[in-house]
Structure formats: structure tokens, C-alpha cells
Amino acid sequence: MAQVFADLHRDHGVDLRCDTAVTAVQPAAGDPSSAGAVLLSDGTELEADVIVVGIGVTPNVELARSCGLNVDDGILVGRDLVTSDDDILAAGDVANAYHPLLRRQLRVEHWANALHQPVVAAQTMLGQPASHVRLPYFFTDQYDLGMEYTATPIPTGTTRS
């Protein structure tokens, strides 16, 4: 799927660079308040008039960790979204929740998950038996291509018992 969308963007003239990080943003010559160039980890310097930043894939778990909660790629929770402390629940991007259908911990970074998990968390808080069983879902529309994606991929070569 990633290749399909990468090709789509390249077909539209996008210069897509994977495995390349931004190491610095340099100010414009004569105007330190404006960006002038972006430096990349491969040594490339790209001139820029406008820079748009789209980031956010690392869960912010410092508060949870400092509280002594179990943390591993997000805050570890069970199917009921309860953390290692019975009085604390976690939902959304930051929650690495046990998924009873997929039978493994899973952290999902999509809007639909952030919408539905809090309902389960609220039910759990109210003492009602609750379990987050929805499969991950997201959609995207890029140029004329739309995609809806349900469930989650497993790495090539992995088998599930």
C-alpha cells in the first residue's frame, strides 16, 4: 500500500525522500525570522520559501512512566483499557492496548481509534464489563485515489498462532 501511494505522489511531481531526516532549518539570508533552507541527514541542503511540518509518531509517555505505569511503545493497557494501575486508564494514540481478536498488544494512531476507545474506557470506569474489539480503521483520499483500510498488517515472515 505504501508503494502505491508513494508512486502516486511521485507521478504528481512530489520529491518524496524516505529514510531521510531533517537535521536543521537555516534562516533566510538577511532575515533571521524567516526560514531559508532545510538541511537533511544525507547532507542535502534544500532551499525553502515555506516549510510545512507534519510530525507526531512518538507517544508522550513521560507522565505515565513517572507515575510508575508499565510503558512499552505507549502505555500498556488491557482489553478494558486499564493500565498497570487499576485506577488509571489510557485511550487513543498513547494506549498500547491488548486486542482480543488480534491477540496482541496494538497501538493505533488514527482518529477512529481515538473516537471509540474512550467509550470503552468510560464503560470500564462505570464498572461495566467492556472491551475494545474494533479493528483498526482509517481512510485517506489523495488526488483521485481513495482508500479504506481495516485491520492491521503484520510484518512479512510473521505467522500468528
Ligand SMILES: Cc1cc2nc3c(=O)[nH]c(=O)nc-3n(C[C@H](O)[C@H](O)[C@H](O)COP(=O)(O)OP(=O)(O)OC[C@H]3O[C@@H](n4cnc5c(N)ncnc54)[C@H](O)[C@@H]3O)c2cc1C
Ligand atoms: C500529521 C498528522 C496527520 C494525521 N492524519 C490523520 C489522518 O489523516 N487520519 C486519521 O485517522 N488520523 C490522523 N492522524 C492521527 C490522529 O491525529 C490521532 O490518532 C488523534 O489525534 C489521536 O487523538 P488522541 O486524543 O489519542 O491524542 P492527541 O490528539 O495527540 O491528544 C493528546 C493530548 O494530550 C496532551 N498531553 C500530552 N501529554 C500531556 C501531559 N503530560 N499533560 C497534559 N496534556 C498532555 C497533548 O498536548 C495533546 O493535546 C494524524 C496525526 C498527525 C500527527
